[in-house]
Amino acid sequence: MPGATINGPQPQLLFVDGSFEDLSREMAEYLKSDEAKQLLSEEKAAPKEEVLSKLVAASSALSTVPEKEFTAASNLMIHLAMQSSDPKKLLPTLCSNLAKPLINSPVHGAALALNALVTVFNLLESNDPVRARVLMEILKFLKVHGLFDGLRTYLDKLPEWIVSWGIDTALERKIYEEVAEVALESGEETIAYEFILKALRTFDGEGTSSEEAQRLSLRALKMAILSNTHFLFQDLRAIPTVQALSDSQPVYSQLLDIFAEQDLEDYNDFNDEHKGWVEEQKLDAEKLHRKMRLLTFASLAATTPSREVEYAKITKALQIPQEEIETWAIDVIRAGLVEGKLSQQRQMFLVHKVTYRVFGQKQYQELATRVDHWRSTLxxxxxxxxxxxxxxxxxxxxEAQELERKLANVNVGGQEGGRRRQQQRERTDNDD
Incomplete structure (x- = not known):
């Protein structure tokens, strides 16, 4: 976050000197809170909680102060609010006021306001459940100002924080959904989808069929099938709330099954069965059709034991002319579903690696068939x-026998020649 860091508890973040009464009077004058000033002017000391309530209510005026005064004024207001015996009653309103746009700081206002919000968060003990409420205000602020990058590095800590806060599942779910909203606002669809799934996993028992559970499940389903990068749906289908869509949203549930493990022909049959439904639901028909072609290509590659897919099979399964095969091969490889190359000479797509959309009994049988094929080949x-x-x-x-024969012949020939030469020498000697 620009200029702000979410950390553990830091009790010395603010350096404020003075009694509660003196600081409250200073704050009341600064905020022009007549009600707070009236309470503080009475001879009998006004109850601290009542004074704080008036000051927090007037803290919306902080959005109108000069830019150079905002940090000091907001720090003093935060310090006073933390003096309450029950800060959780005051902090939501204070945070909401601190998050308002600073009229006199159009350039740096967002960073200044965020610094103030993060200061509140960091002043609370790490296991204080009030931190969850403050975080919700920070998340809303980040969404409005498109500051998701400031939150990114803290996402891994979030589950640990939630456990330490001991908050109920309803608030935990709201936090996850709010993180998804912030991510989505910044175009981080993958992270948004991840946190929607986290929110869905907080439901259990009868809650899986609740209206909220079905709303979130339907949202996750739409995000998954319309995503340009999400092609596997087993994680989604394994969630009980999504399984419950078969009763509350049977057509959507049928569509999810098609995207999870069926092919283009099944999708076309679905459209024939539910004519106009995709358009009525404001789904992107062209995007869905394209995605089903890529998924069908992946299934075709996965179910081919020889790892060689004929052009004719591709054109039939994808319902495309042969001249478009190269384009779709490139797209399916870019999508990360298949690795391979085209062989124009053999009119084949050669599969090197493929991602299985599902892996159940059918896929085990296909794998067994492929292993048998490889074993036979080997x-x-x-x-x-x-x-x-x-x-x-x-x-x-x-070769060895032939060599031995030749060597034997050489030896025999050599011995015979030696005898002849000896006989000649003997005749010569006799003549002499």
Whole structure:
């Protein structure tokens, strides 16, 4: 967050000197709160909580103060509010007022206001459940001002914080949904979807069929099928609240099943069965159709034991002319669903790697078929290698035998020549 950091408890963040009465009078004068000034002017000391209530109510005036005075004034107001015996009654209103646009600071106003909100958060003990309420105000502020990047580094800490606060599941769910809203506002669809799923997982028992659970489930479903990057739906279908859509939203549930594990032909049948429904629901028909083609391509690649998909099968499954195969092959590879390449000469798409959309009994059978195919291929290769090895061994033996024969002939010839030369020498000696 620009100029602000969410940390653990920091009791010394504010350095304010003076008694409660003196500081309250100063704040009342600054905010021009007649009600607070009236209470503080009475001879008998007014109850602290009543004074604080009036000051917090008047704190909306902080949005009109000069830019250079805002930080000091907001820090003093925060310090006073923290003197309450029950700050949680005051902090939601104070945070709401601190989050208002600063009229005199159009450039730096958002950063200044966020600093004030984060100061409130950091002054609270790390396990104080009031922190959850303050965080909600911070999240709303971040959404309005499109400051999601400031929250990104703290998302991993959020589950730990929520556990330490001991808040109820309803508030936990609201926090997750608000984080999703902030992410979505900044175009972070993947993170938004992740936190919607976190919110859905907070429902249990009869709550899975509640109106709120079904609302969130339907929202998650729409986000998933319309996403340009989300192609696997098993995580979504495993959530009980989403499973309950089969009763509350049977058509949406049917559509989810198609995107999870069926193909383009099934999607076209769905559209024929529910004519005009996609348009009525304001879903992007073109985007859905394109996504189903990519998913169908992935399924086709996954169910081919030989890892070679004929062009004819692609054109039939995707319902496209052959000249578009290259475009769709590029798109399915970019989507991360398949790795492979086209062989124009063989009119094949050669699959190197594929992502399974689902992995159940059917997929295990397909994998078993593929393993059997590979085993058969390897056995054939082994037979060929063994035969070649035997042939090489026999050839080597023949070569060795031939060499031995030649060597034997050389030795015999050498001995015969020696005898002849000896006889010639003997005849020569006799003549002499």
């Amino acid at each position: 056995q054939n290769v082994l037979v060929v290698l063994q035969q070649e090895q035997a042939n090489a061994k026999a050839a080597k033996a023949r």
